[in-house]
Amino acid sequence: MTARTITNTNTKFKNSVFTALFNNEDAARELYNALANTNYGPETKVEITTLEDVLFMEQINDVSFVIDGKIVILIEHQSTINKNIPLRMLLYIARVYEKICENKNLYRKNMITIPRPEFFVLYNGDNANIPDKQTLKLSDMFNNFGKDSPVELELRVPIYNINKGRNTELAKRSKTLDGYETFIELIREYGKMAGNLNSAVKQAIKECLNRDILKGFLENQGSEVVNMLLTEWKLEEALEVSKEEGREEGETQAQRKIAKEMKYEGITTAQIVKFTKLSEAEIEKL
Numbered sequence: 001m002t003a004r005t006i007t008n009t010n011t012k013f014k015n016s017v018f019t020a021l022f023n024n025e026d027a028a029r030e031l032y033n034a035l036a037n038t039n040y041g042p043e044t045k046v047e048i049t050t051l052e053d054v055l056f057m058e059q060i061n062d063v064s065f066v067i068d069g070k071i072v073i074l075i076e077h078q079s080t081i082n083k084n085i086p087l088r089m090l091l092y093i094a095r096v097y098e099k100i101c102e103n104k105n106l107y108r109k110n111m112i113t114i115p116r117p118e119f120f121v122l123y124n125g126d127n128a129n130i131p132d133k134q135t136l137k138l139s140d141m142f143n144n145f146g147k148d149s150p151v152e153l154e155l156r157v158p159i160y161n162i163n164k165g166r167n168t169e170l171a172k173r174s175k176t177l178d179g180y181e182t183f184i185e186l187i188r189e190y191g192k193m194a195g196n197l198n199s200a201v202k203q204a205i206k207e208c209l210n211r212d213i214l215k216g217f218l219e220n221q222g223s224e225v226v227n228m229l230l231t232e233w234k235l236e237e238a239l240e241v242s243k244e245e246g247r248e249e250g251e252t253q254a255q256r257k258i259a260k261e262m263k264y265e266g267i268t269t270a271q272i273v274k275f276t277k278l279s280e281a282e283i284e285k286l
Contacts, residue, residue: 017225031176050065051095073120077159121158134159
């Protein structure tokens with residue numbers, strides 16, 4: 001049985017730069033080779049299976065694909081590492097299997113085959129205390145689980161720190177990942193100097209183009225990359241507001257904070273409405 005492509009975009013919110021960059025056959029294959037220390041070439045087919053309308057950790061920074069009988073779930077994680085990642089991965093892979101397996105197949109007498117799952121989280125936040133690599137296990141979450149008890153269900157999630165200078169061997173094996181790390185580092189550096197995220201992103205794009213870093217991607221999607229990063233990073237900040245102020249009211253405040261920041265950065269009202277779901281009247285009042 002082969003997997004079918006589910007979708008290339010998430011229609012509920014705008015893509016993250018990570019998803020847009022690695023949600024294609026060549027980049028996904030290259031990154032997997034770096035992470036799994038394999039050497040698949042262009043002759044090895046990759047089928048993108050990234051889910052539609054699924055938010056992981058309230059963000060859209062996931063990539064899912066099938067390669068050589070394995071289904072790979074890649075997540076970029078920018079905030080503090082969440083200990084619930086294994087359970088979230090379990091729920092995610094269940095959704096993917098639902099999509100690639102026709103329900104009627106489950107009731108056939110003969111056993112069907114499914115791609116073997118592999119999971120990776122790439123940490124790209126600014127917490128310097130995150131180690132180069134760590135592994136979280138589903139069994140660590142089990143209630144009253146003893147070390148000597150048999151584990152009937154296990155899911156391991158390796159987490160790699162992909163900030164510049166961390167896990168350098170990975171970057172050496174993937175030019176795209178190396179370029180992405182450099183791009184994010186430049187944005188942070190320019191952000192500290194300029195104090196303006198919009199300006200920092202544009203300056204980082206300009207420098208990357210001059211240095212031939214992610215050149216094709218940035219030339220084709222440069223303006224969209226600016227919008228993706230602005231909304232993505234503002235959402236990260238706003239989610240902290242949501243946690244602090246309570247879920248329901250916090251979500252409203254978070255959306256208003258995002259809208260206000262987007263207005264400040266010069267993003268059009270129509271784009272803000274699409275992203276935050278606030279009305280034009282609410283946005284104009286901000």
